[in-house]
Amino acid sequence: MILTRRVALATGVACAGLAACGQADRPLYAADAQAIDYPTTKAVEEMGRLLDERTGGRLRFKVFGGGQLGPERDTLEMTIFGGLDLNRINTAPLNPIAPETLVPALPFVFQSVPHMRAAMDGEVGRAILESLEPHGLKGLCYYDSGARSFYNARRPIREPDDLRGLKIRVQNSDLYVSMVEAFGANATPMSFSEVYGAIAKRVVDGAENNWPSYYTTRHFEVAPYYTLTEHVMAPEVLVMSMRRWRKLSDEDQALVQQAALDSVPFMRNLWDARVAEAKAAIAAAGNEVVTIEDKAPFRAQMEPVYERFVTPKLRPLVEAIQATEVPVA
Template sequence: MKKFLAAFLVLTMVLALCAGCGSKEETPAETPAQTPAESVVLRLANSHNAEHITSQACQMFADLVNEKTDGRITIECHFAGELGDERSTIEQCQFGGLDFTRVSSGASAEFAPLMNALQMPYEYTSVDHLFEVLDGEIGQEVFETFKANNLVGITYLHPGSRNFFNAKKEIHTPADMAGMKIRVSESDLMLTLMDCLGAAGVGLPFNDTYSSIQTKVVDGAENNMTSYIEMSFYEVAPYWTYDGHSYMPDMILASKQTMDKLSAEDQQIIFDCAKEAELWHRDAWEESEAKNAKIAEEKGCTLTTLTEDEVKAFQDAVAPMYDSFLNDEQKAIVERVQALG
């Protein structure tokens, strides 16, 4: 009897508890927190060392993207050619093995032939003229042609004007260059440029420039003022000539495969952040050129500024290149470029 009573009391308590539970208002199950978009890690290649102003712009681009996406998109920057030379990094982007690369117009022209129309010698009258072209319809039309090779043009970067420097003497006219051996990039355009100016172009890797001048393999080279100082070329080639023969735009290219995987919103963030970094880089580059020109003077370099007539002599000497290097479509682009100057 006692066992029965105990069991009855336990059963009564259980039923009471269940009744109590049932009397409470049911609460809906908590909605799980929204799953954030999947984070991605992308890679950007650059042949310049990490301290170079252009590398700083690339890093700023990466940092801005990370900030604007709240850390969802991380862009790892690889400098000093760690992931290959310019051509190989373009090819890696082309086939989706790499996400972004910073390259020169010279390296990219093979993948977008219209780029040749934007890098002809003595084509631009000033930096303002250059960016009026790059920021406008012409620059964007050229960028569009990269898509045929599975690439996306993200933004242009200030390349600096390229000028001649040598170990022998001042240069005022093409005649002063006769017989000189000048290191240039290994491209038909640059080698032909030197032929037109009466010099011998020697295609050598950039990193061999200093030693080649020092050992008299070549008499000089050509580059922008920032590289002239940062690479200590002034030590072996103290004669600098402001001829401004070339503005060869740098750019950031992306793999089309990478961009297609991103949402339209994230793609726009990529473009906006790249533009913000590019505008910073444009001002920083001009400041660097002015600063390094002062350093060149302090180092005792001879800095030669050409007269209008002297510049025209160089322009006339290379004029045949506009026919030999450009097809009709490219010539039409050049005419539009010149009309803006």
């Protein structure tokens, strides 16, 4: 990874601050690009609270939420080079670093949210986290990022052919572009902040995202058709700089790891509450929500995507996810 001038300056300033504080008594610095009241940011704060409580204040956090330290790609570089201790990051910026992180973002690789959680909490999830270590990152745990589904302003989507010809906004990702094009739709990479206006002006017909994002961005006002394809359930990842991790004692490493794992159910409870709130609001708005009972026809359209992105090295991870059993509630 090339250290940009901007990130180099930020990292240098951060490292200088750390040195001034002294390694023994300074807090662990953590970043999250999401807002300070977002479930992931609150979960990082909860992890810090747990560490503070369990160590009598010896290990504590200072969390920079709301993108205070820049976008995720910048804070990721800072974490790798030691300017940040911890970082909540989306899987997309990690894909060029560790190809294994692409696997949880594959369309329809998970059957459901409980299946995703079981797989990521198990051996396959740990294997993906461990793939980050040679690249300067210690993967600690996964947070939810929701189940992404299609919404648009033109028509309800009940089968794959209903997507054909629609212009769908996607993230600037080869994987997402390939996925949408495999449905016969026109993928349009675009900044998330531009989506509302683009749908309202018919620059694009729709987009895809989870329940809370569909609601809080008010995209539901301009795209009244929401189809629960739940095609991608890629989780978020909480990582720690290996430079900082190696400076911890074995005992402190165990404390940090356990506090991270203990923050996961806290985050998921917050996330599930947000999903329920969004569902109720969309129902009250009168939008047409289409539930897809049989996703096999949609999944079948993804064969060219898997052929392109699933290398022989990644295939065992995909198969391990598919073989993961969902615990009975």
